[in-house]
Amino acid sequence: MAQASEETKSPEEPVDAFGLIMDHISDAHQWHVVDYTNSRGHEVHINVPLPVILWHNNSLWFFSSGHFYHEQEAQQMGNDYVVLHDEKFYITGHDGVLETDTEGNIQNASPLDFSITKNVASMILSMALLLLMFLSAGKAYARHGIAPARGFRAVLEPLILFVRDDIARSQIAKDKADKFVPFLLTMFFFIWINNMIGIVPFFPGGSNLSGNISFTATLAVFSFLAINVFAVKDYWKHIFLAPGMPIPIKLLLVPLEFIGIFTKPFALMIRLFANITAGHIIILSLISIIFIIKSIYIAPVSILLSLVMFMLELLVAVLQAYIFTLLTALFIGLSTTKSEH
Amino acid sequence: MELLTPSPGLIFWTSLTFIILLVILRKYAWPSILRALKVREETIYFALEDAKKAKEEAEQMEHQRKKVIDEARKERDMILKEARQMKNEIMEEARNEAREEVRRMLEKARRDIEMQRKDAMLEIRETIGNLSVEIAEKILKEELSGEEKHKKVINAYLNEMNFN
Numbered sequence: 001m002a003q004a005s006e007e008t009k010s011p012e013e014p015v016d017a018f019g020l021i022m023d024h025i026s027d028a029h030q031w032h033v034v035d036y037t038n039s040r041g042h043e044v045h046i047n048v049p050l051p052v053i054l055w056h057n058n059s060l061w062f063f064s065s066g067h068f069y070h071e072q073e074a075q076q077m078g079n080d081y082v083v084l085h086d087e088k089f090y091i092t093g094h095d096g097v098l099e100t101d102t103e104g105n106i107q108n109a110s111p112l113d114f115s116i117t118k119n120v121a122s123m124i125l126s127m128a129l130l131l132l133m134f135l136s137a138g139k140a141y142a143r144h145g146i147a148p149a150r151g152f153r154a155v156l157e158p159l160i161l162f163v164r165d166d167i168a169r170s171q172i173a174k175d176k177a178d179k180f181v182p183f184l185l186t187m188f189f190f191i192w193i194n195n196m197i198g199i200v201p202f203f204p205g206g207s208n209l210s211g212n213i214s215f216t217a218t219l220a221v222f223s224f225l226a227i228n229v230f231a232v233k234d235y236w237k238h239i240f241l242a243p244g245m246p247i248p249i250k251l252l253l254v255p256l257e258f259i260g261i262f263t264k265p266f267a268l269m270i271r272l273f274a275n276i277t278a279g280h281i282i283i284l285s286l287i288s289i290i291f292i293i294k295s296i297y298i299a300p301v302s303i304l305l306s307l308v309m310f311m312l313e314l315l316v317a318v319l320q321a322y323i324f325t326l327l328t329a330l331f332i333g334l335s336t337t338k339s340e341h
Numbered sequence: 342m343e344l345l346t347p348s349p350g351l352i353f354w355t356s357l358t359f360i361i362l363l364v365i366l367r368k369y370a371w372p373s374i375l376r377a378l379k380v381r382e383e384t385i386y387f388a389l390e391d392a393k394k395a396k397e398e399a400e401q402m403e404h405q406r407k408k409v410i411d412e413a414r415k416e417r418d419m420i421l422k423e424a425r426q427m428k429n430e431i432m433e434e435a436r437n438e439a440r441e442e443v444r445r446m447l448e449k450a451r452r453d454i455e456m457q458r459k460d461a462m463l464e465i466r467e468t469i470g471n472l473s474v475e476i477a478e479k480i481l482k483e484e485l486s487g488e489e490k491h492k493k494v495i496n497a498y499l500n501e502m503n504f505n
Contacts, residue, residue: 026344120351137370138370138373182375213345214347214351215351
């Protein structure tokens with residue numbers, strides 16, 4: 001499955017720490033495993049190629065990403081050709097040449113990209129793990145009934161109880177809380193496990209899925225739906241009528257409240273994205289110091305610091321999952337409670 | 342800026358994955374897990390409640406037992422007290438009766454003695470009379486010479502006799 005490619009090692013060149021970091025926290029169409037220099041002085045890159053799925057001219061096109069990374073010519077897609085440039089696909093003529101304007105911006109059109117990228121693959125892995133964990137736990141609970149949890153269930157159980165009692169039931173009105181528990185549990189564990197996969201530094205971890213704006217935006221949309229779909233009449237009245245306020249203040253308050261509907265999930269999106277991405281950037285920067293300074297003596301400091309950061313990231317992984325779920329529960333609680341005014 | 346640009350592909354896959362997870366876990370995992378946890382909690386709750394009730398009952402029974410014992414003890418004390426009182430009363434009565442009896446007996450004895458004394462007195466008087474007569478006879482028979490002298494003697498003897 002893995003592909004290895006060899007390149008002649010270039011002579012010493014300054015380390016592009018920014019490029020390296022951006023590479024690691026951005027999505028990619030192949031899954032990078034390891035680089036090393038073999039005995040003949042050739043650099044070997046081992047990568048797992050991933051499926052590329054493009055939507056073009058009302059049909060889906062499937063490729064292996066290996067073709068885009070290792071072959072010079074453009075891949076044919078019906079009457080058009082497609083090339084990969086900086087992890088983005090562009091439609092070109094059969095020569096595969098990109099047209100740029102005077103400022104160097106690429107003018108070519110892009111097909112819709114539904115590829116199984118590194119992040120998507122990592123997400124599928126997380127889904128498999130979650131299904132494995134919870135379906136087996138569910139079966140075990142069905143079989144053993146109320147006996148105290150043992151083995152892996154004993155690890156999951158406090159977390160499940162924590163989400164149920166300290167997130168759902170503490171924020172949402174008593175009669176409605178249990179309805180949202182499955183949603184909040186799924187959300188909590190989905191975010192947490194992806195955060196954890198993200199901080200595993202080697203294959204098949206290291207993707208920056210939960211630090212990707214698309215991922216956090218999608219979850220924020222689910223939060224938005226959960227908050228607003230089940231909202232009670234009082235909640236809407238509170239937003240659009242601002243009862244008990246004088247007219248001038250109403251004019252000011254209603255737009256603010258209306259914007260608030262959207263800023264709440266938006267803040268969730270930014271918070272998760274920024275926290276996870278920042279963690280990745282800090283760890284990668286600390287490691288990069290070694291290669292920028294090119295001194296072995298800085299390595300212990302760097303490694304110690306990144307170890308500390310790594311520990312912090314373990315905490316942040318669960319903390320951000322908790323905060324995201326808690327705030328979602330809080331907003332659901334606000335929208336489903338009849339207000340007292 | 343590229344970091345902040347959402348990509349439709351990833352949004353699509355995230356939505357799909359999350360929905361799949363939500364649907365599958367909601368149907369096959371969460372209900373049995375949450376139900377088991379709930380059943381366990383309720384079982385523990387009811388067990389605790391039962392234990393509490395049993396304890397309360399035991400306490401109440403203990404209380405009742407103590408009350409019964411206390412009452413029995415009180416009754417025993419009362420019975421003992423009554424018995425003692427009755428004993429005292431009986432003894433007192435007996436003593437009084439005895440005293441009365443003694444008094445009556447003494448009285449009777451005294452009366453008897455008095456009566457006997459009187460009888461004895463009369464008897465003695467009679468006997469003395471008779472004796473005197475006999476003595477007088479004898480004296481008269483033997484010495485009827487100096488009559489005057491003899492009378493004096495007899496009277497002197499009689500006077501000497503004390504009838505007390």
